[in-house]
Amino acid sequence: MxxxxxxxxxxxxxxxxxxxxxxxxxxxxxxxxxxxxxxxxxxxxxxxxxxxxxxxxxxxxxxxxxxxxxxxxxxxxxxxxxxxxxxxxxxxxxxxxxxxxxxxxxxxxxxxxxxxxxxxxxxxxxxxxxxxxxxxxxxxxxxxxxxxxxxxxxxxxTPGILMPKIASQTSQWKLAAVGAVPSERYDPQEVAGRLERWVRQRDLGRVPPLDAFTAERGFVQRGGKVDAHTAAQSYLRAFDQGKFGRISLESPDDAEAT
Ligand SMILES: Nc1nc2c(ncn2[C@@H]2O[C@H](COP(=O)(O)OP(=O)(O)OP(=O)(O)O)[C@@H](O)[C@H]2O)c(=O)[nH]1
Ligand SMILES: [Mg+2]
Missing domain, CATH: 3.40.50.300 (P-loop containing nucleotide triphosphate hydrolases)
Incomplete structure (x- = not known):
């Protein structure tokens, strides 16, 4: 949530x-x-x-x-x-x-x-x-x-104003992905994972698989453990800076289906 x-x-x-x-x-x-x-x-x-x-x-x-x-x-x-x-x-x-x-x-x-x-x-x-x-x-x-x-x-x-309750789970992670929610309020792995699935399943653009991104960017900690948290943050930043191309997460057709 x-x-x-x-x-x-x-x-x-x-x-x-x-x-x-x-x-x-x-x-x-x-x-x-x-x-x-x-x-x-x-x-x-x-x-x-x-x-x-x-x-x-x-x-x-x-x-x-x-x-x-x-x-x-x-x-x-x-x-x-x-x-x-x-x-x-x-x-x-x-x-x-x-x-x-x-x-x-x-x-x-x-x-x-x-x-x-x-x-x-x-x-x-x-x-x-x-x-x-x-x-x-x-x-x-x-x-x-x-x-x-x-x-x-x-x-x-005026100060930005969110809804007292963000209606759907889909809207929640989308608002996190576009930076409307501060990063300490959500789990970047969860949001990055959902973003990847959403874009790939709907063919909205070409985002890399989060796993491959994590491996390629070398998010490896001492002892060989993968730093999936930092990798997911980096993935979200790349999306938000347009590094994966120009991607809209919602169109007028599917807006009601979120
Ligand atoms: N690429 C891109 N960046 C933008 C655009 N509009 C705003 N930004 C960037 O988004 C960030 C947030 O912009 P702000 O103007 O501070 O947003 P705000 O709506 O005033 O935010 P709050 O005051 O927190 O409610 C800044 O880093 C802007 O440079 C845009 O059209 N394109
Ligand atoms: Mg402002």
Missing amino acids: IQWYPGHMARATRKVGEALRLVDVVVEAIDARVAHSGANPALNRLTAHKRRIVALTRRDLADPKTTRRWLDTYAQRGIDAIAIDAREQRGVARIVTMLAAANPASARAMGVGIPNAGKSTIVNALLKRAAAKTERRAGVTRRTQWFRLSPRIELMD
């Missing part, structure tokens, strides 16, 4: 609810590799009556065809969605264009999403400087903070 709902998330959930009346638009960052499991239903409910822009992040790591199909699905549902590499200023700037188009006079937006989805990276790309703290781990942003993007547009960065 992988679950993570620390105190700061409960506080952040309340804060998001309170701040909603101050904003015109909600920008939700969702990792394109897990566009189903990476969308928090609690945030969905909370922001249901606001105009919403979905930013599918990590398009550089996701399968392009699958991302295209997610965008089509959002379009069918009448939700504005774009796919971005949140580190790239040019792509991310489209968010400001969308905000300005929707609210020409002035706009206040709130960025929301699960931990590590790329919310603060979006802020920095829009401001063209490292204004918000970003790191390669979940739970970096702890407080809400306003940023002025232009004389008329403001964006609030």
Whole structure:
């Protein structure tokens, strides 16, 4: 069982609810590799009556065809969605264009999403400087903070919020694999093993067998014992850095079947 709902998330959930009346638009960052499991239903409910822009992040790591199909699905549902590499200023700037188009006079937006989805990276790309703290781990942003993007547009960065209970086991390991859950909250061997089976059984990409990866990379301790734990961590890092190629773990067809 992988679950993570620390105190700061409960506080952040309340804060998001309170701040909603101050904003015109909600920008939700969702990792394109897990566009189903990476969308928090609690945030969905909370922001249901606001105009919403979905930013599918990590398009550089996701399968392009699958991302295209997610965008089509959002379009069918009448939700504005774009796919971005949140580190790239040019792509991310489209968010400001969308905000300005929707609210020409002035706009206040709130960025929301699960931990590590790329919310603060979006802020920095829009401001063209490292204004918000970003790191390669979940739970970096702890407080809400306003940023002025232009004389008329403001964006609030918020802490990543997970569901109080991550519904299925499949969603649990997927969220671990994309870095939404801190590494000390799960067993890397379990998650790497499930990731390997999932990708191979569904032919979603070309990940090496975990056993072969462990043997080839020489994760051997003194006395010849294999360090399977460190090997699995390395396997997950390789996946998350795109070393196994561009792989999406969910598509609109199978999303309900998780
Ligand atoms: N390759 C790639 N990396 C990204 C992308 N977006 C964000 N990252 C990286 O992912 C990590 C997490 O990004 P953050 O912006 O800190 O994520 P966050 O949503 O603010 O996370 P919390 O504050 O913990 O909720 C950083 O190392 C970013 O450089 C993307 O589109 N592509
Ligand atoms: Mg952040």
